[in-house]
Amino acid sequence: xxxxxxxxxxxxxxxxxxxxxxxxxxxEIGYRSVEVAGxxxxxxDRFGEExxxxxxxxxxxxxxLERLTRDLDAVAAxxxxxxxxxxxxxxxxxxxxxxxxxxxxxxxxxxxxxxLKPSGLRLVYHNHAHxxxxxxxxxxxxxxxxxxxxxxxxxxxDTYWLQFGGASPAAWIxxxxxxxxxxxxxxxxxxRGNPVDAEIGEGNLDWMDILGAxxxxxxxxxxxxxxxxxxxxxxLGTITCGQEAPESAAMQILDAYVDGGGNLIDTADVYPPxxxxxxxxxIIGRWLSGRxxxxxxxxxxxxxxxxxxxxxxSEGLSRRWIIRACExxxxxxxTDHIDLYQAHQWDPATPIEETLAAFDVLVxxxxxxxxxxxxxxxxxxxxxxxxxxxxxFSVPVSLQPQYNMLARExxxxxxxxxxxxxxxILPWGPLAQGWLSGKYTRDMAPSGGDAPGRRPRPRRGGxxxxxxxxxxxxxxxxxxxxxxxxxxxxxxxAALAGGPIALSEEQRSRLDRVSAxxxxxxxxxxxxxGTAERRxxx
Numbered sequence: 001x002x003x004x005x006x007x008x009x010x011x012x013x014x015x016x017x018x019x020x021x022x023x024x025x026x027x028e029i030g031y032r033s034v035e036v037a038g039x040x041x042x043x044x045d046r047f048g049e050e051x052x053x054x055x056x057x058x059x060x061x062x063x064x065l066e067r068l069t070r071d072l073d074a075v076a077a078x079x080x081x082x083x084x085x086x087x088x089x090x091x092x093x094x095x096x097x098x099x100x101x102x103x104x105x106x107x108x109x110x111x112x113x114x115x116l117k118p119s120g121l122r123l124v125y126h127n128h129a130h131x132x133x134x135x136x137x138x139x140x141x142x143x144x145x146x147x148x149x150x151x152x153x154x155x156x157x158d159t160y161w162l163q164f165g166g167a168s169p170a171a172w173i174x175x176x177x178x179x180x181x182x183x184x185x186x187x188x189x190x191x192r193g194n195p196v197d198a199e200i201g202e203g204n205l206d207w208m209d210i211l212g213a214x215x216x217x218x219x220x221x222x223x224x225x226x227x228x229x230x231x232x233x234x235x236l237g238t239i240t241c242g243q244e245a246p247e248s249a250a251m252q253i254l255d256a257y258v259d260g261g262g263n264l265i266d267t268a269d270v271y272p273p274x275x276x277x278x279x280x281x282x283i284i285g286r287w288l289s290g291r292x293x294x295x296x297x298x299x300x301x302x303x304x305x306x307x308x309x310x311x312x313x314s315e316g317l318s319r320r321w322i323i324r325a326c327e328x329x330x331x332x333x334x335t336d337h338i339d340l341y342q343a344h345q346w347d348p349a350t351p352i353e354e355t356l357a358a359f360d361v362l363v364x365x366x367x368x369x370x371x372x373x374x375x376x377x378x379x380x381x382x383x384x385x386x387x388x389x390x391x392x393f394s395v396p397v398s399l400q401p402q403y404n405m406l407a408r409e410x411x412x413x414x415x416x417x418x419x420x421x422x423x424x425i426l427p428w429g430p431l432a433q434g435w436l437s438g439k440y441t442r443d444m445a446p447s448g449g450d451a452p453g454r455r456p457r458p459r460r461g462g463x464x465x466x467x468x469x470x471x472x473x474x475x476x477x478x479x480x481x482x483x484x485x486x487x488x489x490x491x492x493x494a495a496l497a498g499g500p501i502a503l504s505e506e507q508r509s510r511l512d513r514v515s516a517x518x519x520x521x522x523x524x525x526x527x528x529x530g531t532a533e534r535r536x537x538x
Contacts, residue, residue: 005225010038160186242279243272270306378413
């Protein structure tokens with residue numbers, strides 16, 4: 001079974017008013033269980049109630065040794081309320097980190113385990129790297145567990161720290177067969193010669209071997225954690241590069257985005273809308289050429305379909321044009337491959353089978369890693385995915401639609417298709433071309449390319465208006481990234497610094513209410529009403 005380690009989102013677990021929303025979001029993502037750690041003092045009393053309301057269970061709780069020794073009865077009461085089975089000592093203090101100290105901890109653990117047993121709780125130890133220090137023929141971890149009986153002390157083996165300590169995570173898991181009910185899944189990558197946290201599957205650990213070892217060892221819980229998430233939640237859109245942002249400003253924006261942790265840059269061959277086509281790609285290409293190491297650390301996305309000139313032969317999604325357009329984008333971007341190549345719009349003049357065949361050729365050639373689509377309707381997206389699967393072609397992995405609190409219509413068709421088919425959603429225009437950024441008041445006229453629309457409301461609850469936009473991406477469609485074009489590095493830095501935030505249920509409900517679009521009577525309202533009772537069964 002899989003659980004999420006709450007320490008990963010500890011910054012969101014300090015405010016009681018947002019606790020329910022955070023736990024509810026975990027349930028929406030698909031988790032059914034959590035491992036407790038990182039709770040703020042103000043949320044502990046409400047945690048059990050909110051956990052139950054979110055329909056989650058707690059498989060284990062991390063409790064510092066000092067507190068467990070001092071307040072064991074209170075810890076046991078909390079764990080019973082949370083329906084925990086395991087109490088985990090996350091590490092031992094410095095005074096135990098010797099051969100004699102590890103033996104002493106094992107003796108104390110035996111007594112703690114005896115006192116926890118009447119509450120139905122089992123004691124577990126979570127390793128770091130320091131336990132792998134050798135004392136003669138044995139490591140500290142060996143010393144600790146050989147000095148404690150098998151029924152008094154169990155292990156939660158941490159894959160990251162075992163790898164960090166120079167050991168094989170899979171080998172250690174197999175050594176602890178029958179004694180490692182929990183395994184802490186954390187990946188490791190290397191950044192400029194230094195080990196760093198990575199999302200599972202994006203680092204260097206051998207997960208097939210590790211998961212096989214967990215099966216062999218009889219591990220019950222696989223606990224997912226990333227101590228220091230490195231992936232930025234915002235993509236950088238570059239539609240303004242070469243138009244409202246001249247090259248020098250565009251370079252500053254790109255630098256600020258990457259320096260702030262961003263790693264997905266999105267463009268298109270027709271950008272900017274006004275001016276020479278391909279200028280945005282050319283600027284990005286010159287930026288990349290001056291920073292060779294950056295290319296391997298970013299996801300570079302672009303699009304084809306738009307009209308590049310007036311000849312009539314330089315647009316669409318035909319085989320001829322897709323391959324020519326890709327070659328042109330590669331040349332302008334000064335790269336040998338595109339990470340995400342997207343159809344900018346549906347092309348009614350070209351059979352989708354021809355379009356998918358051309359994309360598949362590019363993927364197989366190595367010029368494109370993944371394909372996606374943008375600005376498709378629900379039936380177009382579903383048809384594209386189904387035909388790609390039926391013909392054995394590369395299947396789109398993402399949809400890039402407009403989505404914000406002023407434009408939520410994708411919830412009727414597109415979001416359900418993406419959830420059903422497993423596509424990521426990369427919303428463009430999350431700030432509605434500036435209207436949700438907070439930079440306008442009711443009496444201000446828009447500037448530049450900002451389009452008219454409903455005026456934003458002032459800050460409420462200490463949250464900047466620009467941060468409200470995350471509500472829809474996080475709660476409604478489980479967005480892969482939120483995509484924004486930036487005209488000013490100051491605004492971009494503020495946006496990068498804006499997360500993470502957690503909205504209370506009241507704030508979420510209010511935002512849902514004030515931004516809800518009018519649902520057409522047919523077919524959407526009829527279907528919503530007609531399926532309401534059946535949906536309760538899900």
